[in-house]
Amino acid sequence: MREILIISGKGGTGKTSLTAAFAHLADNKIICDLDVDTPDLHLLLQPRHERVMEFHAGNEAQIEQDGCTGCGTCEEMCRFNAISQRDGVYSVDTLRCEGCKVCVAFCPEQTILFPEKYCGTWYRSSTRFGTMVHAQLFPGEENSGRLVTLLRQEARKIALENNIDLILSDGAPGVGCPVISSLSGAHCAVLVTEPTPSGRHDLERVATLCDHFRIRAGVIINKADINPDEARIIEQYCREKDYPLLAQLPHDPVITEAMVKARAVTELGETEIGKSIRQAWKKIEQFAG
Numbered sequence: 155m156r157e158i159l160i161i162s163g164k165g166g167t168g169k170t171s172l173t174a175a176f177a178h179l180a181d182n183k184i185i186c187d188l189d190v191d192t193p194d195l196h197l198l199l200q201p202r203h204e205r206v207m208e209f210h211a212g213n214e215a216q217i218e219q220d221g222c223t224g225c226g227t228c229e230e231m232c233r234f235n236a237i238s239q240r241d242g243v244y245s246v247d248t249l250r251c252e253g254c255k256v257c258v259a260f261c262p263e264q265t266i267l268f269p270e271k272y273c274g275t276w277y278r279s280s281t282r283f284g285t286m287v288h289a290q291l292f293p294g295e296e297n298s299g300r301l302v303t304l305l306r307q308e309a310r311k312i313a314l315e316n317n318i319d320l321i322l323s324d325g326a327p328g329v330g331c332p333v334i335s336s337l338s339g340a341h342c343a344v345l346v347t348e349p350t351p352s353g354r355h356d357l358e359r360v361a362t363l364c365d366h367f368r369i370r371a372g373v374i375i376n377k378a379d380i381n382p383d384e385a386r387i388i389e390q391y392c393r394e395k396d397y398p399l400l401a402q403l404p405h406d407p408v409i410t411e412a413m414v415k416a417r418a419v420t421e422l423g424e425t426e427i428g429k430s431i432r433q434a435w436k437k438i439e440q441f442a443g
């Protein structure tokens with residue numbers, strides 16, 4: 155089974171617009187949005203939820219008031235200042251609780267519960283391009299890497315059950331935990347960059363990460379014509395590092411038009427940018443093997 159991951163190292167490169175177009179063009183695939191903190195592929199694909207599942211990870215303290223004698227030990231012991239007292243009632247600030255379990259261990263009345271934390275929701279959905287798995291982590295929650303792993307497992311399971319041999323994943327921006335969880339074991343990565351110094355810098359970081367995990371990486375320079383000099387520097391970098399340059403796409407307002415219409419750009423009839431993206435997808439398919 156092939157798993158093609160589209161990543162960018164930074165936000166705003168047009169990665170999600172391109173992923174939506176590739177989802178339109180690819181045959182027989184599962185679509186996966188692995189940006190669980192700020193997902194946006196659903197805005198273009200408008201999924202219909204078929205399964206909605208809670209995502210639980212880590213634990214948090216919860217004081218059962220009935221058993222609490224108000225001794226204050228938990229407040230003293232919590233080094234994250236997550237426990238406070240008001241009018242004699244002790245409570246836990248869940249945003250501060252780090253789940254260290256110290257208060258649970260030291261409460262003389264054993265009245266602090268330690269349930270699993272409800273951190274977000276994940277979905278199995280249908281879209282006009284096929285099945286999609288995606289999620290939304292609640293604001294401020296951690297464990298994004300675990301949620302990404304869960305989504306990938308679910309995507310593989312659905313693919314195996316339905317004889318599908320391609321998973322097309324839209325990765326998170328940056329090089330943090332969710333991107334690392336997306337990369338390990340992926341078939342290949344497509345790195346979408348833009349011709350600016352910061353785009354190049356972020357491309358280098360994410361490309362280094364791919365090398366670390368021994369994931370083959372190809373590059374797309376999006377909006378290449380807005381800064382031809384920078385585009386040439388990136389081209390040179392790809393040559394030196396042996397990253398195939400899969401496409402250089404021009405800036406085209408049709409991309410924005412597609413976003414406003416909640417469509418993949420390749421759905422808007424015969425356009426120049428649509429033609430270039432189709433060629434890029436053919437190259438990606440060859441690259442993925």
Ligand code: SF4
Nearest residue numbers: 222223225226228261
């Ligand atoms: S340590 Fe236990 S009994 Fe004491 S204030 Fe905290 S919750 Fe209440």
Ligand code: SF4
Nearest residue numbers: 232251252254255257
């Ligand atoms: S689990 Fe740890 S961080 Fe959370 S309230 Fe208890 S002592 Fe504080």
